[in-house]
Amino acid sequence: MFKECLENVRKNVPLVHNITNYVTVNDVANVLLAGGGSPIMSDDIDDVVDITSICGGLNINIGTLNKNTIPSMFAAGKKANELGHVVLLDPVGAGASALRTNTANELMEKVKFDVVRGNISEVKTLMLGSGSTKGVDADVADKVTDENLEETISKLKAFSKATGSIIAVTGAIDLVCNSEKCYVIRNGKPQMSSITGTGCQLSGLMTAYLVANSDNKLEAAAAAVCLMGLAGEIAYDRMQDGDGNSTYRNRIIDAIYNMDGDTLEKGAKYEIK
């Protein structure tokens, strides 16, 4: 199944429009290319409607949102919805500032998202209207653990039911849920959090996976999460003495570039709840 998802991306080369932050944008572009997609970045209000029209999917990331790009997110989201394109929201830092929380909430109201992908604190902020965040990282108090797993899943399923969006929460344990089914994924390495933007990268990649697998969006989202985590494992195994987070970043993207369907299928560690 995941094998097919990966192969569909490589075969269809989905064009993904990214309105994303300038911190991790280069890595998002390279990871999309590594995974078999084709990235385009555009954030001006006079450009985004045309650009999103020629793409298959739209990735909205609010990491460095500003008064020029926020209206572009709404305009592009609306157009992508009209065209039936895949649309993903990455609510970076929701909970950390009023502007981020309000923008994310308003986007959720006015744009129909196929997926919302964030850390647990960001997603809690959207679910509850409030939440604690430590900047752009999840708060330790919010952490998904084996103890709170069942409870968290049932909340995420309810949130998915209420919004109609797949909810993808990434962290030590990753959860990818619709209203009925939840992938509990245990790929990845803790060291991935020492690299800026692995979440942003995943959001770009996940958009491409949904575009190329539009009949199986939940599976496609889960496949992208497994892919990113497995790439983190493969890359970690290649680390040598003296290597650190910068080399690790490069090797994760390299591992995505070299990933094939069989390796993904075999390496994916998940259960369905």
Place this chain on the structure above:
Amino acid sequence: MFKECLENVRKNVPLVHNITNYVTVNDVANVLLAGGGSPIMSDDIDDVVDITSICGGLNINIGTLNKNTIPSMFAAGKKANELGHVVLLDPVGAGASALRTNTANELMEKVKFDVVRGNISEVKTLMLGSGSTKGVDADVADKVTDENLEETISKLKAFSKATGSIIAVTGAIDLVCNSEKCYVIRNGKPQMSSITGTGCQLSGLMTAYLVANSDNKLEAAAAAVCLMGLAGEIAYDRMQDGDGNSTYRNRIIDAIYNMDGDTLEKGAKYEIK
């Protein structure tokens, strides 16, 4: 000849003002440093005239153009023209949106460019007033092949004559033309298209090459194209099992850093038509 071009860049350390996209800007800066130039980025309307005045060349790349940076492109271009500086246009995504096409066309009207460097779809858009693009990549239908080579060259020569700009089209076969002479270059590797921004990087580098070789601009532009392609070949030979596009990106910049005139002279693969 190309040897001399490279050595002039390393000797003169040309300062290049870049108004460029935020996707690939870091690589553009590092590639300019690798090649022997000195980069400065500035895109505010109140800053660009001062900055371009202290530089030798201006690289305008419309990859993430917006309503603030577009007027800066015109203001900087006008000032650079007044001062007789080298000016290059990289019309990223011309053909993909009205804003990109119109901005590129209007820049061509109001600013005198020494070089226009883009992929074949972008350049066709400027030549014909229309063209097909696949996002920021060239459309396969537009591809330069041995079959359409003669015809393409004669069109590019005519476009160069009409505009007074050197036209540099990069792809599997690279063409660098003025109205009378065309370098047909066959350096590079197809895997370079799996890295975001090799085109942007080349535009930055090419600007430095023209600044340091202002008496031989066509040759300088061709030398920069051969340099980038040859670096792609050298870097490819250094790839090891498990390496992918992220490592390849780093190794290409490394190869430019280590390139000397003799290696470039010997490795350049071109004919003149």
Place this chain on the structure above:
Amino acid sequence: MFKECLENVRKNVPLVHNITNYVTVNDVANVLLAGGGSPIMSDDIDDVVDITSICGGLNINIGTLNKNTIPSMFAAGKKANELGHVVLLDPVGAGASALRTNTANELMEKVKFDVVRGNISEVKTLMLGSGSTKGVDADVADKVTDENLEETISKLKAFSKATGSIIAVTGAIDLVCNSEKCYVIRNGKPQMSSITGTGCQLSGLMTAYLVANSDNKLEAAAAAVCLMGLAGEIAYDRMQDGDGNSTYRNRIIDAIYNMDGDTLEKGAKYEIK
């Protein structure tokens, strides 16, 4: 002492708000993570006050300043001052344009900075109201040498006294001064200037060092300078045939990631004047 500084950063994981340029922002984020800090980037006037409030320090870098981000620098600086947070100024390109010089001067007037970190040309511009710069690099005429060392130190001490800020000037010889004491640091490699943004990276890192060592700010600033330089030395020793500035960039960040207190303490090369 430096050992303790480093360990305090790793223990406290200081959250640093960066209003910084889009050229080197990804490296700034990764270097902060490598050093043990936690980065957040935000530059919209409606976002920065909230974001800086949840952080411990603020790093203001004017490298790609524009009319939207300049007011954000003042607003965030004012708020950070009110909250008693660490605030650092990196006056990139001061002296290269009126906008950069005036913005840096006005920031110095209206915001209280714990540290100003720049190259000698930028700092001279701020000290004297004028200076020569070569784009964003120091002018050779301004260079700190053993010949002008005493004179330079006494000027920097006077400037520190006048402003109340620690003055950190980096170059072949690094100087970190308050009004009474100056660390003269000789770590680093000349090849570090072939990488874009080692200065920006240091500014991010230094902010984290001051936040985690608020009782010893001068020592913390000096420790960050030694750390960056020593990482440059360690990374240089790991360079292999064919490696260039792109790989060197990655290895410097890797070396910061792997640095421990004992290595820093032992490798730091400085005297106090």
